Amino acid sequence: MEKKLFTQIRNEWHSNLWLALELLVVSVVMWYIIDLLYSRIATYMEPRGFNTEHCYLIEMGVLTDKSPDFTPYSDTHKQSDEVRELVERLRHRPEVEAVSLSQNSYPYNGSNSGLDVMYDTLHAPSWTIRRLATPDFCRVFQYKGTRGETPEQLAELLERGDFLASDNLYRHYQISMTSLVGKKAFRFNWGDPGDSTEYRLGAALQNVRYSDYEQGRFCYSMLYNMNLIGEGWINADNELCVRVHADQDKNFIENLKADSEKQFRVGNLYISDVRSFVDIRRNYQQSYANELRNYIVGMGFLLLNIFLGLLGTFWFRTQQRHSEIALHKALGATNGDVFRRLMAEGLFLLILVTVPAIIIDIVLAQNELNAWHNGTTLEWNRLLLCAFATFVLIALMIGIGIGIPARRAMKVQPAEALHDE
Numbered sequence: 076m077e078k079k080l081f082t083q084i085r086n087e088w089h090s091n092l093w094l095a096l097e098l099l100v101v102s103v104v105m106w107y108i109i110d111l112l113y114s115r116i117a118t119y120m121e122p123r124g125f126n127t128e129h130c131y132l133i134e135m136g137v138l139t140d141k142s143p144d145f146t147p148y149s150d151t152h153k154q155s156d157e158v159r160e161l162v163e164r165l166r167h168r169p170e171v172e173a174v175s176l177s178q179n180s181y182p183y184n185g186s187n188s189g190l191d192v193m194y195d196t197l198h199a200p201s202w203t204i205r206r207l208a209t210p211d212f213c214r215v216f217q218y219k220g221t222r223g224e225t226p227e228q229l230a231e232l233l234e235r236g237d238f239l240a241s242d243n244l245y246r247h248y249q250i251s252m253t254s255l256v257g258k259k260a261f262r263f264n265w266g267d268p269g270d271s272t273e274y275r276l277g278a279a280l281q282n283v284r285y286s287d288y289e290q291g292r293f294c295y296s297m298l299y300n301m302n303l304i305g306e307g308w309i310n311a312d313n314e315l316c317v318r319v320h321a322d323q324d325k326n327f328i329e330n331l332k333a334d335s336e337k338q339f340r341v342g343n344l345y346i347s348d349v350r351s352f353v354d355i356r357r358n359y360q361q362s363y364a365n366e367l368r369n370y371i372v373g374m375g376f377l378l379l380n381i382f383l384g385l386l387g388t389f390w391f392r393t394q395q396r397h398s399e400i401a402l403h404k405a406l407g408a409t410n411g412d413v414f415r416r417l418m419a420e421g422l423f424l425l426i427l428v429t430v431p432a433i434i435i436d437i438v439l440a441q442n443e444l445n446a447w448h449n450g451t452t453l454e455w456n457r458l459l460l461c462a463f464a465t466f467v468l469i470a471l472m473i474g475i476g477i478g479i480p481a482r483r484a485m486k487v488q489p490a491e492a493l494h495d496e
Contacts, residue, residue, distance in 0.1 A: 091424060094388065094392075094424060095424055095427060095428050097385075097388065098385075098424060098425055098428045098469065099428040099431060099432055099435075101381055101384075101385060101469065102425075102428060102429065102432035102465055102466075102469060103432050103435050103436060103439075104377070104381065105378070105381060105465045105468060105469065106432070106436050106461055106462055106465045107436075107439070107445055108374045108377060108378060109461045109464050109465055109468075110445050110446055110457070110458075110461045111370070111374065111445065111446045112370070112371070112374055113446075113448075113457065113460070113461055114446035114447070114448040114457075115288075115367055115370060115446070117448060118288060118289070118290050118448065119287055119288060119367070121284065121290060121291055122281065122284075122291070123182075123283070123284045123287065123291075124218070124219075124241075124280065124281045124282050124283035124284055124291055125182055125216040125217060125218060125283055125284075126216060126217035127182055127183075127216065127352035127353075127355075127356060128321075128352075129172075129318055129319050129320070129321055129324050130215060130216065130316060130317065130318050130319075130351075130352040131316070131317050131318075131319070131327065131328065131349055131350065131351055131352065132181060132314065132315070132316055132349070132350045132352065132355060133165070133315040133316070133317060133331075133346055133348075133349050134315070134346070134347045134348040134349070134350070135158070135161070135311045135312075135313070135315055135344055135345070135346065135347060136311070136344070136345050136346070136347030137154070137311045137343050137344060137345075138343040138345070142343075144343075145343055146342055146343055148343075152342065153306070154309075154310050154311060154343070154344070155306050155307075155309035155310060157311075157341045157342045157343065157344040158176065158309050158310060158311060158313065158315075158344065159309065160341045161315070161339060161341050161344055161346075162174050162176060162209075162315070164338065164339055164341070165315075165317060165339070168331075169323070170319045170320060170323040170324075170327055170330075171317050171318070171319055171320075172214070172317075172318045172319055172320050173211045173214035173215045173317065173318045174211055174215070174315070174316070174317045175208055175209050175210075175211040175212035175214070175215045175315075175316050175317075176208065176209045176212075176301065176309065176313040176314065176315060177206065177207060177208035177209070177212050177301070177313065177314045177316065178207045178208070178301060178308065178312075178313060178314065179204075179205070179206070179207075179314075180206035180207065180208045180212065180298075180314060181216070181314050181316050182216065182283075182286075182352070182355075182356070183286060183352070183355050183356045183359035183360065184314070184355075184359070185359060187204050187205075188204070188205045188207075189201065189202060189203055189204065189205055190203060190205035190263055190264060190265075190297060191203065191263070191264035192240060192244060192261060192262075192263060192297050193261065193262045193263075193264065194245075194255065194258065194260060194261050194262075195260065197245050197248055197250065199240075199244050199245070199295060199297070200244075200247070200295050202295065203244065203295040203296060203297060204285075204294075204295065204296040204297070205296075205297060205299075206296055206297065206298045206299070207298075207299055207300075207301040207304070207308065208233075208298060208299075208300070208301055209233075209300065209301060209302055210230040210231070210233040210234045210300055210302075211230060212230075212233075212298070212316070213226045213227075213229040213230045213233065213239075213298075214226045214227065214230055214318065215316050215317065215318045216316070216318075217318075218239075218280055218281075218283070218298075219280070219281050220239075220278040220279060220280060220281065221242045221251075221252075221253045221278075221279045221280070221281055222253060222256070222278065222279070224278045228278075229277075229278055229280075232277030232278055233277070233298070233299070233300040234300065235277075236274075236275070236300065236303060237274070237275045237276065237277025237278070238261070238274050238275070238276060238277065238297055238298065238299045238300075239276075239277055239278050239279075239280050239297065239298040239299075240252050240276060240279060240280065240296070240297040240298070241279070241280045241281075241282045241283055241291075241294065241295055241296045241297070242279040242280065242281065242282055243282050243291070243292055243293075243294075243295060244295050244296075244297065246292065246295075251279065252276065252279035253279040255276055255279075256276050256277070256278055256279055257275070257276065258275065258276055259273055259274070259275040259276075260273055261273060261274045261275070261276055262274070263299075274299075280296075280298070282294060283296050286359065286360055286363065287356075287360060287363070288360065288363040288367070290448075290449070292449065292450070293450075311344060327349075328349045328350075328351065331346070331349055332346070332349060378468075381472075382472050385469065385472040385473065385476060386472055386475055386476040387476070388476065389421060389472075389473055389476025389477050390476045390477075390479070390480050392476075414478070414481055414482070417477050417481050418473075418474065418477055418478070418481075421473040421474075421476075421477050422470060422473065425466065425469055425470060425473060429462075429466055432462075432465075433458075433462050436458060436461075436462060437453070437458065440452045440453040440458060441453055
């Protein structure tokens with residue numbers, strides 16, 4: 076059968092050539108679409124390095140001197156004391172699991188501060204994010220270390236004065252921070268040229284992503300205890316974040332606001348707003364989500380057109396072969412023989428064009444004309460996976476385009492089909 080099939084395809088080379096060219100173009104275009112979608116979805120599905128479920132951001136306000144309840148600050152009445160008292164009151168609320176203060180640190184905030192972390196001749200990238208926070212920050216957002224350190228253990232390391240850094244901080248030197256844990260020769264560029272203070276790396280963090288649409292390998296960050304750098308860093312502009320127990324998440328915002336004036340008014344300090352990280356995450360990433368949705372809709376539309384085009388091509392091609400199908404049946408072929416013959420012809424053409432299609436895919440990837448992922452456009456496992464997915468989808472289209480009209484044609488009696496011809 077294989078020899079007869081090859082002979083028939085060779086004899087019909089003119090029509091099969093145009094069909095093969097169509098399959099080649101379709102295969103390359105579909106690979107490009109699938110590769111782009113794979114890159115976007117694979118990035119979105121990466122571990123984030125943090126957890127914002129059951130977390131809330133509490134915004135603090137301060138009375139102005141025009142308020143009758145305003146009390147001027149002095150050496151004995153500091154704003155930092157009010158902030159710490161508010162934190163303690165929140166910590167003792169039954170629903171609350173952990174409370175932290177921070178500066179430009181919580182996820183999905185879009186506001187950053189940078190810091191150069193130096194070790195010998197090694198320097199962190201210029202866009203390394205400096206996260207200053209109280210130790211409970213690790214508990215609130217469930218940070219974890221690369222060597223299995225729990226949020227509680229990471230908080231203890233911050234409490235004793237160590238700093239934490241994402242494992243990829245020296246990635247461009249091909250050095251993981253995990254290998255440097257325990258070293259005490261790190262220096263920070265706080266902006267004071269004469270500062271020679273050395274810091275100890277307590278643990279390497281699992282890479283903390285900046286958002287759900289950016290890869291962790293390109294998100295560099297360090298975390299240090301803000302309690303250790305001066306009382307002036309504790310103020311009403313800090314980010315006050317809380318994590319509540321999973322079974323007490325319901326109506327937390329409403330209940331806290333209802334109690335805020337009576338229980339959480341501390342001197343001039345008060346709670347001005349409470350926001351869920353569900354809303355913060357959605358609002359921050361709305362433009363990214365819209366872009367991804369547009370990509371998916373656009374690619375879906377292209378795939379639908381490709382599907383209908385291939386379906387129509389093979390459907391029409393099979394319908395024009397009623398007399399051939401009738402002749403095969405008149406010569407003793409069963410419906411199964413005819414069906415396998417037609418299906419094998421379509422799949423054989425697809426196999427023939429798959430090899431040059433993959434070569435073209437490789438050339439496109441080498442010339443950086445497809446999507447970037449993991450810092451490159453050519454990943455062999457990704458290329459082959461997307462090529463295989465392309466082959467399967469086109470084979471499915473061919474199967475439908477041949478199978479349905481072929482089964483309808485085989486229901487016609489051979490004598491009737493030959494007479495009509």
